[in-house]
Amino acid sequence: MNDVAPILLESVQKYFDMWFYADKEVKKIYKKVQNGTATFEEMKRFSERAGYILNKALEAVFTADKLPDGKLYQNIAEKVITPMLKQNHELISEACGYVADDMNKAAGIGITAVTATFNAGKAETVARIASNCNGVKAGNKAAQLVENAVMSMVDDFIRVNLEFQKELGLAPRIQRIYHGGKNHCEFCASLQYSGEYNVPEMPDGIFRRHRSCRCTLIYSPQKGQYQDPWSKKESDDYSKLVSEQRAYLSELDKMSPSERKLARNARKRVQRRSQYSVSEWADRKAQQRIIAENRAAGKEYRAITQEKILKEKDVQKKIRKERAESLVSVEKSTKNAIIKMQKAIDFFAGPNGKILPRKYAKWIGENMYYKYMQAAEGEEAKKYIRTAYRKTSLIGNGGTADVRRFEKQTRIDLGRNNNNHAKKVEDLIRQLEKSLMKPMSDKDRLFLESELAKLKQVK
Numbered sequence: 001m002n003d004v005a006p007i008l009l010e011s012v013q014k015y016f017d018m019w020f021y022a023d024k025e026v027k028k029i030y031k032k033v034q035n036g037t038a039t040f041e042e043m044k045r046f047s048e049r050a051g052y053i054l055n056k057a058l059e060a061v062f063t064a065d066k067l068p069d070g071k072l073y074q075n076i077a078e079k080v081i082t083p084m085l086k087q088n089h090e091l092i093s094e095a096c097g098y099v100a101d102d103m104n105k106a107a108g109i110g111i112t113a114v115t116a117t118f119n120a121g122k123a124e125t126v127a128r129i130a131s132n133c134n135g136v137k138a139g140n141k142a143a144q145l146v147e148n149a150v151m152s153m154v155d156d157f158i159r160v161n162l163e164f165q166k167e168l169g170l171a172p173r174i175q176r177i178y179h180g181g182k183n184h185c186e187f188c189a190s191l192q193y194s195g196e197y198n199v200p201e202m203p204d205g206i207f208r209r210h211r212s213c214r215c216t217l218i219y220s221p222q223k224g225q226y227q228d229p230w231s232k233k234e235s236d237d238y239s240k241l242v243s244e245q246r247a248y249l250s251e252l253d254k255m256s257p258s259e260r261k262l263a264r265n266a267r268k269r270v271q272r273r274s275q276y277s278v279s280e281w282a283d284r285k286a287q288q289r290i291i292a293e294n295r296a297a298g299k300e301y302r303a304i305t306q307e308k309i310l311k312e313k314d315v316q317k318k319i320r321k322e323r324a325e326s327l328v329s330v331e332k333s334t335k336n337a338i339i340k341m342q343k344a345i346d347f348f349a350g351p352n353g354k355i356l357p358r359k360y361a362k363w364i365g366e367n368m369y370y371k372y373m374q375a376a377e378g379e380e381a382k383k384y385i386r387t388a389y390r391k392t393s394l395i396g397n398g399g400t401a402d403v404r405r406f407e408k409q410t411r412i413d414l415g416r417n418n419n420n421h422a423k424k425v426e427d428l429i430r431q432l433e434k435s436l437m438k439p440m441s442d443k444d445r446l447f448l449e450s451e452l453a454k455l456k457q458v459k
Contacts, residue, residue, distance in 0.1 A: 004068060005079035008061050012084055015057035017257035025049055033095050034250060036102045040218040043096050043154050048214075050088050051150035055143045058084070058136040074131040081130060081146070082123040088150050089118045090264070096157040107221040114164050116156035122149050144211040155207050158219050162197045165221055172197050176206050177216040188215050363406050367391065367398035372447075380435040381444040384451065388428055400424055401454035408458060422459075429455050 020026055029046045032038035058081070064070035093115045100113035126149050130142035137143060158174070165172045175194040178185075187210060191203045197219070209215065252260050273281065369389040376382045388400045395414070396402025404421045407413055413420040432452045436445065 003079075004066070005076045008066065008076065009080045009083055011061045011066075012054075012057045012080055013087070013257070015060055016054055016084065016087075019056065020050065020053045021257075023049055023053065030095075033098050036098075038095075038099045038102070040096075040099060040154065040158065041216055043092070043099055044151065044216045044218075046095060047088075047092055047151045047154045048147070050091060051147035054084055054088060054150060055136055055138065055146050058130075058146065059138065059143075062130075062135040072131050072134050074128055077127040077131045078124065081127045081136075082120070085123045085126065085146075085149055086118055089153050092150070092153045093157060096154060100157075100161055104221050109165075109170070109221050111165075111168070113157075114160055116153070116160040119149070119152070119156065122152070141211070148209055148211050148213070151213075152209060155209070155217050158217050159207055162219055166198055170221065172219055172221050174202070174206065174217070174219045176203075177218070179214050179216070185210075185213075188213060191215070360406075360410065363396060363402075363410075364394050365396045365398075365402070367393060369398050376444060376447070378440045378444045380438055380440055381447060384428070384432060384435065384448060387431065388451070399451070399454075400428055401451070401458050404455075404458040425455050425459055429459065 026046065026049050029038060029042045029049075032042055061080075062072055067073075067076070097113045097115060104111055104113070126142065126145045129145050130136050133140050133142040135142070136146060162172050162174060173195060174197045176191050178188045178192045191206055191208070193201075193203055193206055195201060207217070252263060255263060367389075369385065369391045372385045372389065373382060376385060389398045391398070393399075393403065395406050400421055403414055404425050407420045415421050415424075429452065432448055432455070436448055436452070440448075
């Protein structure tokens with residue numbers, strides 16, 4: 001079966017980009033981000049729109065005619081939903097970064113916002129639930145989890161930046177706003193807070209969200225000039241950084257989805273390059289050249305030894321052929337042995353394939369386990385059936401009473417380690433006597449009383 005996940009992922013990306021960048025509210029928020037007037041209230045709304053549009057794209061693609069057997073298998077859901085959540089994480093982190101940088105500048109803090117890592121565990125959970133729901137449809141549990149996961153990306157961004165500023169000795173403030181609406185939520189109402197971050201008064205679960213939560217999280221940095229805690233040098237390149245970011249964001253807005261992806265990848269390469277000094281980068285390039293040369297040498301070596309590899313394949317083929325012939329020979333000898341055994345021992349096969357010597361054929365009956373379980377109404381009767389009857393037994397009706405009767409008349413013990421069922425009969429009698437003292441339906445009581453009588457007869 002062909003893997004349909006790449007095709008589905010491409011379709012979801014196409015729908016998402018088409019609807020997201022054409023959305024009026026998204027355009028309005030992007031405009032505020034470019035102008036430096038956006039706040040985290042807008043980022044919360046930005047994430048809501050992203051989650052809604054992603055749900056809409058997933059619902060349009062996860063249809064029965066596009067899925068194998070009309071089902072959304074978990075591996076397909078993971079290969080489609082996880083990359084889309086990563087894409088949303090990049091979009092939201094990028095926009096939140098601009099907003100946080102503007103806030104830091106307004107507060108006189110010359111630091112750049114940090115980005116939260118992508119929550120792969122939550123993405124895996126979303127994919128699993130989507131598979132269980134057989135798709136993402138408006139209002140179902142999977143759709144709620146998708147929106148929740150996307151909105152949580154703003155919360156994660158706020159959390160890592162608050163912790164970062166706290167470590168630098170600053171005193172940032174956090175606010176959680178509860179939007180009650182018609183239905184009051186005690187959980188969300190208990191997490192309302194406005195004050196300094198990471199103090200005893202702050203609720204422990206301030207970043208937690210339930211599936212349909214619409215609370216807003218915002219934060220504000222403390223005013224003051226930032227100093228690097230190690231070098232003690234004040235940051236002086238903030239305005240240049242922001243101007244570069246603004247130009248980059250404006251260019252992205254003019255690009256097509258494919259061009260936007262290429263631009264982001266190019267920027268990531270530049271960022272990786274900036275992490276190395278000139279000498280370190282030169283060493284890195286030299287190592288990459290050595291690796292490439294070794295690979296080329298490896299290809300040449302494989303070409304030289306191709307004949308040896310082919311010979312080895314011929315040897316393996318011969319071994320497999322000999323092994324197959326050996327298995328055929330073993331199969332024939334096994335059949336012959338079975339025929340000899342059949343001639344030596346006359347036996348009778350039961351309905352489930354188990355066998356007994358023909359002289360005991362009269363003991364083979366119909367196993368009643370499933371019929372009795374289906375007829376039982378209460379738990380006491382079902383508990384007795386599970387204990388006293390074996391699904392694969394071919395003696396009588398499969399119950400302990402018939403098995404014990406067989407043992408007593410044939411003197412053949414059928415219990416484990418060549419033991420008999422005498423003790424089990426006694427245990428079942430005690431169990432039934434206790435069960436019959438409890439309330440139950442008349443049908444179950446008649447059944448258990450008849451079973452008790454049978455057990456006492458073979459005690």
